[in-house]
Amino acid sequence: MIHSNWIWSASGDLTINGNTLEMDGVGNSEAIGTLSVILPVNALPARHTFQNNDSMLVDHDLLFTLQVVQVHRAEATILSPLPEIGEEIVSMNVSESQRILLRLENPGNGQDEYILSAVSVAGAGMASAPEVDFQLYNPQRTLGALATTIATVDVTLSQEIPAQTPFQLAFTWQSIINESAIATVYMDVEAEPDHQWDLDLQGGHTINVTPSQLLELNITLTNIGNSIDNITMKPSFSMSYSGNDASSWSAQEVSSGIVEINATKNIVLPVSIPSDTWAGTEATMTIDLYSGALMIGQTIVNITVDHVSGWRFNLSQTSLEVVPEGQNITLTVQQLGNSPESPWFTKAGQGWMVEIPSNGSVIEPGQMSTITVFVTPPVESVAGEVGVLRLRISDSDGSGSIVEEIPVRVGAAPNINIEHSGIWMLSQTGGLPTAWVNNLGNDVSILQLSVSGLPSGWEVSGDSQMVIAPRQSLGIPINLIPDANWDGQRFLVSIEITHPTLGLHSYDIEVEASEVAFTSSPVLFGIEGQQLSVSLNSDLQLSSSDSFQQQGNTLSFTLGTSSNDIILDQPNSQTPLKVYVSGQALPNVTVDCSLNSNSFENLGRIELSGSVGDCSMFASQDESLHATMMIVTDSGEKVELLQQTIVIGAGQNATVEANISGWVPSAGTVKITLLIVDSYGRTLSEESVTHLMQKEIS
Structure with a gap:
């Protein structure tokens, strides 16, 4: 016992x-x-x-x-994982294996055969038990009385399990010999949000771009996770630069907002490609994906910068005025492309004569260099006339070809001289000289007129100022009135003409008493076949070997194609009068000008601006028309026009408005004349109106 x-x-x-x-x-x-x-x-x-x-x-x-007798018993205990302190539920990631350790016991008094099994148990609100994969290692075991063992079970939750919805895992330890000996332990679990997304990048993950492009990455997001979620995309760049590229790349993060399970949303991730990036530069854009503060993945986009070509002339610091005979202009060439290249130049289209190099030196993107071109204006061009140089600039293979239009203006080159023929013949009431001014320059000249070397008692009347167009010749409109006590003896006086740029020109001429003198300038310029007249202070009949007509105190001359003196003999004097005539065979040009008298109604009350008239102009079929438009007053004042130079192609026609700005004449009656003078110096049109300026502007 x-x-x-x-x-x-x-x-x-x-x-x-x-x-x-x-x-x-x-x-x-x-x-x-x-x-x-x-x-x-x-x-x-x-x-x-x-x-x-x-x-x-x-x-x-x-x-x-x-x-x-044998008593069959079973006991099971979960060893790990256990809930966090203060929690009752174990959280598990879906689609990831989670290892569970169990202690299994035979509390009976004899050896026993056991089997371990596991199932999921639906939680509240679940229609069925969640799908869980159990990997049981050695589920069937033999244990002696009071023996224990450790069992390992790998558990994988299906990604279809909704997040944060509690359910149970049941582990059953059961005797095979006596099935009533059974122990079941339960683990309360829930699926963690798995933040699973499907990203579809339109256009793929390899993209080619150009500088200054706004790249919009269109991304389709599908929430394939187990919970309502949002995703934030945080881009960063790693660079492989080409050449001296130092561009800075960046992009702002974007967020999807809340997306339901299995829902899809389209978002755009904008990337501003730097304007100064070079061809061949490669940017690897890593897009980190975040749900809240948790990084859940990343995706890569490879960006390559394509070659673009571009050029321009930077004229900001360039002098674009040339002298009439032509001169060098230094042009600044700016590289607008994104790869080091040499610029190549050609002339594009008609226009002023220009000599240009075939190509320049290599210029890096964004940098500038200079070239020198020689520009020659047309022979007939006048000061202020603007021509357009059309230059084509491109890469050596023609890429980036662009035609740049460069406006070039003819600079002023003033030049005048004074000529005369014969003696300045004066009657008791005065007379005008056979003397004239040639404007050999290319600008409109405003000349001040005076006479020096006069004895006491002599007077000068007529205009003290004259306006003369480029290449125009005009008689000097000075009327010299002698002293009543003059004995008629010859002596020298000086005609003084002051140019605003060239200064004083003095020209000596003899004066002599005469019974007949000119009351209008005896200097006639015109075209072949044109009839011009000169007036006298007397109807005394004169004679000449040259052809002319006299009617009273008016002499008429028909111009030929030469320049010469017409010698007019007086019946009572040994000294003849001389009329200088000059005619040219010139292209047939039609010009019709008109001044709008109503435009001058408020003259003197307000500053006068705007259109005051116009000219219809028809060039000849053989050559282009180059002309100068002027408005002058009877006092010799030149009114500034917004457009002064006129160029019309051969066989072409145009209507040109006479536009003035902010003009206020002196008080009194003023005669206003609109003149068109061509490059040959001939007056093509002359229209006048007379107005009384009633009140000075205060």
Whole structure:
């Protein structure tokens, strides 16, 4: 009866004394006692026979058997993972294996066969148990009494499981021998948001761009995760620069906003390509993907800068005025492309004569260099006339070809001289000289007129100022009135002409008394066949070997194609009068000008601006028309026009307005004359109006 950990007890007529079982009773009567035993939990199942003879009495034998049956038990405990402190649920990432450790026990009293199984249990609000994959290692095991083992189970939650929705994992440890011996433990779990997205980049992940381009990356986002989510894209760049490219690349982050599960959203990630980036530069744009503060992935876009060509002339610091005989102009060439290239130049179209180099030196993107061109204006051009140089500039292979129009203006080159023929013949009432001014320059000249070297009592009348167009010749409109006591003897006087740029020109001429003198300039310029007249202070008949007509005090001359003096003999004087005539065979040009008298109604009250007249002009079929438009007053004042130079192609016609700005004449009656003078110096049109300026502007 002695077994380890067996605990025996007796009651009734039985007692246990040490190792002896004793029974007390009365003779010839039965004795009854109870023998009890407490078995240890690991008491092996077996039949135990207890037999012993009393050492003192015969027929007092002890004989009984005890059958220890097997008790089947099962026990299971989750070792890990366990909820965080303060939490009751274990969070797991979907689609990722999570290892679970279990302690499995055989609390029974004999060896047993067990099997481990696992299932998911639907949580509240779930229609069915979530899909969970269990990887059980050695699920069937044999354990001895009171033995334990550690089981490993790898659990993978399906990505279809909605996030943060609790459910349970049930692990069952069951006896195969006695299926009623079963233990099930539960783990409360939930799926973590997996932040799974499908990104579709329109155009792919390799993109070619050009400088200054606004690259818009169109991205289609699909939330294939297990929870409502948002995604923020944070771009950064790593660069592989071409040449001396030092451009700075950046892009702003963009966010999708909230996107439902399985929903799709289109977003645009704008990238401003730097204007100064070079061809061949490669930018690797890494787009980090964030959900909140959690980085959930990234995608790469490879960007390559394509070659673009471009050129221009930068005229900001360039002098674009040339002298009439031509001169060098330095032009600044700016590289607008994105690869080091040499500019190549050609003349594009008609226009002024220009000599240009075929090409320049290599210029890096964004940089500038200079070339020198020689520009020659047309021979007939006048000061202020603007011509357009059309120059083509490109890469050596013609890429980036562009025609630049460069306006070039003819600078002023003033030049005048004074000529005369014969003696200045004066009557008692005066007379005008056979003297004239040639404007050999290319600008409109305003000349101041005077006479020096006069004795006391002499007077100068007529205009003190004259306006003369380029290449025009005009008689000097000075009337010199002698003193009444003059004895008629010859002497020298000086005609003084002051040019605003050239200064004073003095020209000596003799004066002599005459019965007949000119009251209008005896200097006639015109075209072949034109009839012009000169007036006298007398109707005294004159004679000449040259052809002319006289009617009263008016002499008429028909111009030929030469320049010469017409000598007019006086009946009572040995000194003849001379008329200088000059005619040319010139292209047939038609000009019809008109002044709008109503435009001058407020003359003097307000500054006069705007159109005051116009000219219809028809060039000859053989050559272009170059002319100068002028408005002058009878006092010799030149009124500034917005457009002075006129150029009309051969066989072409145009209507040109006479526009003035902010003109206020002096008080009094003013005669206003609109003149058109061509490059040959001939007056093509002359129209006048007379107005009284009533009041000075205050």
